[in-house]
Amino acid sequence: MLETKKFSPPKQRAFDARFEAQKIAFGPVVFHCVHYAWKRGILEALGDAGERGITLDELEATGRWSRYALKLVLESCLSAGVVLIEASRWQLDKAGFCLISDDITRVNFDFIHDVCYQGLFELERSLDAGKPLGLAHLGDWPSIYPVLSELPEPAKSSWFAFDHHYSDTSFPDILPDVFATAPKRLMDIGANTGKFTRAALNYDAQVELHLVDLPQQLAVAEANLLAEGLRERAQLHARNLLDPDAALPAGMDLVWMSQFLSCFGEAEIASIFRRVAACLADGGQVLVMDTFWDRQRYDIAAYCLINTSPYFTAMASGNSKVYESGDYIRLAEAAGLRLLTARDGIGYCHSLLRFARA
Structure with a gap:
């Protein structure tokens, strides 16, 4: 393609x-x-x-x-x-x-203007250093992910509006995929504000959710779970997945990662896939939902996704991007997983990759 x-x-x-x-x-x-x-x-x-x-x-x-x-x-x-x-x-x-x-035009415009524009002036230095040097225009932090809830306005609102606008349209469509294998223990890695976790808990009254994210994000997710009376069926696991020694809780029937791996460089994705493979129960599977620019039906979607990648360089991590689907498949296979199915056309521009142990 x-x-x-x-x-x-x-x-x-x-x-x-x-x-x-x-x-x-x-x-x-x-x-x-x-x-x-x-x-x-x-x-x-x-x-x-x-x-x-x-x-x-x-x-x-x-x-x-x-x-x-x-x-x-x-x-x-x-x-x-x-x-x-x-x-x-x-x-x-x-x-x-x-x-x-048009909502998506508004969301994209606000995200570029409020979150990215000034920082993108540092793209060249960020590419050379492998660090998000443009983030200094919003605050004195090494990475954007631990401080999403602390971003100044209007950057904070525009960041979450951008993230949720793309992901929220996909959740109703993918819940049957998530529960197709009747998982009892489901892990949400990169839980963010807990939107997927809440949707999954409301969809299946028996499932037990395990949320993995940085402590700052888990605090937000926990508050949202408490507000909806869902906290009892959720366990929180604070992890910095940039630490290759940060193991994941074992015995998971299904591991879910949505718009998460694009926050990391390839070496870090490979490490995460290895730990995910190790945490699966017998017969467990992995679902990865993301926005792969090479799997888009329309050029307009591919264009938007390709040009989101510099945000990751200058503002977020310094070494991540919107990937091609083949990159994830290659890294997952190297970690001992095999691709079972791939489904496109979810929400605005998402695809769903299903993996199992090789």
Whole structure:
């Protein structure tokens, strides 16, 4: 699949390719102009005006924006296909409607602006050092994962909105897969706020959940479990899985990992797979749900996922990314697991890999 993946139109003309190159060069400028127009209500005003449109004089007369600001940002939005102008009247174009009405566009835009943008200036240094040096723009921490609940606003809200928007759409679809083998002891590695754990406990009244994560995240998950009266059937196991000697509780019928392994480099993923294989009960299985860019039906999904990878470099860990599915399969097999099934098309862009001991 990778050999045939191509995002540009077939036989693209040199002139068109040059235009695309200029869009890349000026991309940060357009991003900030569109952000201003969106967040300061200009796009909303155009949307309210409908097909009739609205003149610059009418927009200026509201007193909300200077004429200079209106001309500057609207012209940039025009160049990006966000707005259009006919007979001196400004209107939303299709991309503009997406910005003000499409949830996934909003979530992606806020995540890049609030969490990533300043830190991505440190991408080059982060790639060279193998450390998330851009995170310093949010706080003085070596990694983002232990401090997710401490991120400053609006970065905190935008991070969780991004994470949950992609994962939450998948949970209702995958619970039958999770319980297909009738597991009694189920381990949720990378439990985060406990959303999957709560969904699983509500789905099966008999299952026992084991949550594995950093202490800070488990505290959040525990509070959520207590609020729903589910704490009694959940056991918490604080682990730093970057420590190769941090063993996992044994005897698990099923181990679940969702959007978790992409937080690590390949050597760390290999170590986690080895410990997961060792913790399985006889006949136990492993389910890995993640967003593999090479298994997407549409280029738009692959594009978004590929360009999420620099966040992991500059802000999160310094050595992780959105992986191809073959990377996980190769590392799992090296750890003594074998792939049983792969299912795509879950939620927005997830795939589910099922493994057992080889």
